[in-house]
Amino acid sequence: MxxxxxxxxxxxxxxxxxxxxxxxxxxxAFKVSWGKAMMWIFLLSDTFIFSCFLTGYMTVRIASPAAWPVPSEVFSLSIGGTPVPLLQIAIMTFILISSSGTMAMAVHFAHRGDRINAATLMITTAVFGEIFVGMQAFEWSKLIFVEGVRPWGNPMGAPQFGSTFFMITGFHGLHVTAGVIYLFVVAARLLRGRYETVSDAGASSGKHSSKYQIVEIAGLYWHFVDLVWVFIFALFYLW
Missing domain, CATH: 1.20.5 (Single alpha-helices involved in coiled-coils or other helix-helix interfaces)
Structure with a gap:
């Protein structure tokens, strides 16, 4: 030999x-912490679920014999008696995309070991998420009580519109709500110094990225939720 x-x-x-x-x-595992590896696996499985939902939505919409409602008419707000197309949706999207920025800043401060600023920015991100969910609840109530849209029927056109819309946006809203709770819990633990007791190779060598890695893991989830909304926004509100 x-x-x-x-x-x-x-x-x-x-x-x-x-x-x-x-x-x-x-x-x-493979030089990646279990927490981060498990989050990636969870996000991968969630990607499959959202992909199936959105693919099903596109298939139903293309195959529907009835006319599909026009998004600019369905999702409009009246200001001074004048309907403004997609105004609320634009605000919701801006808020959610902005929350990705505050979450990224939180991860940055966590890597530097600044738990106070990291927690503050996580709380800001969670508040943005709450506003988004609140506006989505208003959108649902308008469709249900004003427009008369139901999961099994729709007076504005194709009956499949209600079922696909409520299922997909509701599933995404559930993810945002879970993310808001997750961020508040992690931020509260940061402020209490819960992760200061973590003792590992990264922390002992002066690197804070491993001590506060939970912030990065939470950030992965939040960025995924924001990314999914981009596809929902494009398919439901712009198509």
Whole structure:
């Protein structure tokens, strides 16, 4: 056996030993913490679900024999007696996209070890999320009580509009609500110094990114929710 073969064998053996050590320690997998790895797996599964929902929506809309409601007419607000198309939706989208910015800043401060600013920005992000959900509830109430839209019927056109709209936007709204609760809980723990007791290699070496990694994990979830809204916005309100 030549030298190169021996070296390759040793490298492969070392790699497998490191993999076994990572998984058996119950702390990280493939040099990624379990918390971050599990969040990525969850987001991947959620991507499949939203993809199926949106694909089903596009299929139903294309195959519908009845006329599909015009978004600029359905989602409009009257200001001074003049209907303004998609005004509320534009505000909702702006708020949710802005929340991604505050969440990114929270992660930045967490990496620097500034838990106060990180928690403050997480609370700001959660407040943005609350406003978004509140505006979505107003939108639902307008469609149900004013326009008469139901999951099984729609006086403005195709009956499938109500079922697909309420299912997909409701599922997304549920994710935003869960994210708001998640952010408030993590922010409260940051302010109480809950994560100051974390002792690991990253924290002991002066790197705060591992001590406050929960902020980055929460940020992954929140950015995913914002990204999904971009697709919902494009398919429901612009198409």
């Amino acid at each position: 030549n030298t190169s073969t021996v070296a390759s064998t040793r490298t492969a053996t070392t790699g497998w030993r490191q993999l076994v050590a990572d998984w058996s320690s119950d702390q990280q």
